[in-house]
Amino acid sequence: MHSQSSALPAVDLLLPHPLADLTRGKYAVINDLWYKNAVIYCLSVGTFMDANADGIGDFQGLMRRLDYLQGLGVTAVWLMPFQQSPCKDDGYDISDYYAVDPRYGTLGDFVEFTHACKQRGVRVITDLVVNHTSNEHPWFQEARRDPASRYRDWYIWSKKKPPGANEGMVFPGVQKTTWTYDREARAYYFHRFYDFQPDLNTSNPHVQAEILKIMGFWIQLGVSGFRMDAVPFIIGTKGAAVRKPAEQYDMLRMFREFLQWRLGDSIILGEANVLPKTDMEYFGDDGDRMHMMFNFQVNQHLFYALAAADCRPLTKALHATKPRPSTAQWGLFLRNHDELDLGRLSAQQRQSVFDAFGPDKNMQLYERGIRRRLAPMLAGDRRRMELAYSLMFTLPGTPVVRYGDELGMGDDLRLPERNCARTPMQWSTEPHAGFTKSDKPILPVIDEGPYGFQHVNAAEQRRDPESMLNWTERIIRMRKEVPEIGWGDFTVLDTGTRAVLAMRYDWRNNSVLFVHNLDAAPREVAFSTGLRSENGSLLVNLLADDHSRADARGRHYLLLEGYAYRWYRVGGLDYLLKRSEISVEQAIKRRE
Numbered sequence: 163m164h165s166q167s168s169a170l171p172a173v174d175l176l177l178p179h180p181l182a183d184l185t186r187g188k189y190a191v192i193n194d195l196w197y198k199n200a201v202i203y204c205l206s207v208g209t210f211m212d213a214n215a216d217g218i219g220d221f222q223g224l225m226r227r228l229d230y231l232q233g234l235g236v237t238a239v240w241l242m243p244f245q246q247s248p249c250k251d252d253g254y255d256i257s258d259y260y261a262v263d264p265r266y267g268t269l270g271d272f273v274e275f276t277h278a279c280k281q282r283g284v285r286v287i288t289d290l291v292v293n294h295t296s297n298e299h300p301w302f303q304e305a306r307r308d309p310a311s312r313y314r315d316w317y318i319w320s321k322k323k324p325p326g327a328n329e330g331m332v333f334p335g336v337q338k339t340t341w342t343y344d345r346e347a348r349a350y351y352f353h354r355f356y357d358f359q360p361d362l363n364t365s366n367p368h369v370q371a372e373i374l375k376i377m378g379f380w381i382q383l384g385v386s387g388f389r390m391d392a393v394p395f396i397i398g399t400k401g402a403a404v405r406k407p408a409e410q411y412d413m414l415r416m417f418r419e420f421l422q423w424r425l426g427d428s429i430i431l432g433e434a435n436v437l438p439k440t441d442m443e444y445f446g447d448d449g450d451r452m453h454m455m456f457n458f459q460v461n462q463h464l465f466y467a468l469a470a471a472d473c474r475p476l477t478k479a480l481h482a483t484k485p486r487p488s489t490a491q492w493g494l495f496l497r498n499h500d501e502l503d504l505g506r507l508s509a510q511q512r513q514s515v516f517d518a519f520g521p522d523k524n525m526q527l528y529e530r531g532i533r534r535r536l537a538p539m540l541a542g543d544r545r546r547m548e549l550a551y552s553l554m555f556t557l558p559g560t561p562v563v564r565y566g567d568e569l570g571m572g573d574d575l576r577l578p579e580r581n582c583a584r585t586p587m588q589w590s591t592e593p594h595a596g597f598t599k600s601d602k603p604i605l606p607v608i609d610e611g612p613y614g615f616q617h618v619n620a621a622e623q624r625r626d627p628e629s630m631l632n633w634t635e636r637i638i639r640m641r642k643e644v645p646e647i648g649w650g651d652f653t654v655l656d657t658g659t660r661a662v663l664a665m666r667y668d669w670r671n672n673s674v675l676f677v678h679n680l681d682a683a684p685r686e687v688a689f690s691t692g693l694r695s696e697n698g699s700l701l702v703n704l705l706a707d708d709h710s711r712a713d714a715r716g717r718h719y720l721l722l723e724g725y726a727y728r729w730y731r732v733g734g735l736d737y738l739l740k741r742s743e744i745s746v747e748q749a750i751k752r753r754e
């Protein structure tokens with residue numbers, strides 16, 4: 163296995179996107195590893211900004227808000243599905259992979275959007291939903307009508323209802339089966355998700371060729387990569403006789419090689435909630451499969467750490483997911499557009515998170531997770547919100563921000579399933595939060611309580627230097643100034659208490675260190691940076707003026723307030739302090 167500390171070609175630290183020369187078999191590929199130190203912002207076009215007053219967000223509205231995203235500091239925008247769809251599952255039921263849904267605009271609008279992003283130095287990632295289609299897709303309609311159709315084998319059929327049809331549902335409690343009878347086809351079809359989302363037969367080489375064609379189409383229109391939905395289901399074998407799907411990992415290499423051929427710096431960010439023992443199968447031992455994956459293992463244990471003020475299971479998850487190719491990267495997130503899945507936790511750990519963040523049954527979903535947004539989960543406590551975001555920005559990987567979380571947006575638990583956390587963006591105190599001039603927005607805007615748009619909106623927070631929005635902008639700017647997180651190797655330091663997590667990153671003779679107190683009570687900790695000689699004797703605080711110098715034994719002593727966090731650069735000013743009798747503050751000014 164290769165660790166992240168594997169040697170990379172020497173490049174100037176000032177270059178934002180270092181290059182790596184990767185060799186795969188007979189192919190030498192020059193790949194820009196921009197994703198290693200990116201900041202990704204996830205949004206849904208339909209709930210972000212409406213420009214034509216029909217109540218539905220669109221690409222014209224999104225373009226009006228690009229300067230907001232650029233000002234926030236994000237380097238890539240991840241768009242949830244915007245292709246033509248009946249929208250029974252928020253666009254994840256696609257009926258035409260090559261068309262923009264008319265509610266959002268046209269292909270011309272999309273190209274104008276990607277061009278505007280390029281002008282601002284912002285990349286575009288789109289959802290790639292190819293495990294299944296809508297049952298209204300022409301492929302499925304022809305397949306069900308004609309057994310001799312070329313599309314018949316693009317889906318999974320069975321004359322009889324297979325045993326185990328009532329197992330393996332993605333949405334238990336809502337979804338009743340994975341096999342549904344179609345009267346016109348006179349057969350059962352397989353669907354891992356809802357019954358209106360029939361699974362594609364991804365083992366079929368014609369389906370695989372179509373997936374490549376879809377990817378190539380959007381790459382040509384300005385996309386820099388894809389967030390691939392439900393990767394384990396895409397590569398898993400399917401059929402009535404399949405009891406335990408076998409993963410076809412070579413399919414991932416095929417996807418990657420196609421992307422590298424079409425656009426060398428395009429990427430795949432995989433949604434694969436799998437155990438750490440299979441991580442390298444998805445990345446590839448030689449880094450020739452997925453570029454990135456979401457780290458669900460760390461995400462779930464992070465919420466347990468926040469709930470129980472215990473970083474020990476989180477530390478184990480960090481070490482378990484540490485092995486990966488030098489070119490691979492984790493995607494780190496707090497909340498996304500789905501529920502907070504807690505299925506990888508023990509029953510006791512899961513109950514602790516439920517008790518802390520989702521005690522009511524209405525707050526829980528699918529017998530495994532929580533459907534709330536981050537701010538209400540943390541009771542609107544600004545200290546805990548900052549702590550959670552500081553953790554996300556400093557854990558190993560690339561941070562992914564969910565739209566509205568930079569404001570502390572809330573949720574509407576009256577809406578069904580996951581829609582409660584998908585309400586429109588809150589821009590101002592204007593009607594419907596400035597999202598639309600229509601009286602019928604696509605989803606109700608939160609208009610009451612502490613998270614109502616009258617209290618939580620971008621316009622007012624932009625004017626408040628101490629707002630959550632401006633804090634997030636500052637923390638993003640600082641995150642981009644510590645590339646050690648994205649490129650370096652990490653070490654978890656012993657702080658003597660389970661409530662305090664301290665991590666050091668090392669990269670090219672530079673080190674940074676981050677300390678987080680997960681407890682509401684103040685904690686006093688003592689630790690060593692673990693670096694030899696005097697390199698670890700000085701810790702320069704990157705966010706405030708309380709720097710730290712080690713004692714004669716090389717130990718640092720910190721008093722951390724409840725939910726406090728510290729970002730340090732290690733030993734950065736020693737050479738100045740050695741040469742003169744000046745303070746740390748004076749040394750910083752002299753260096754600037």
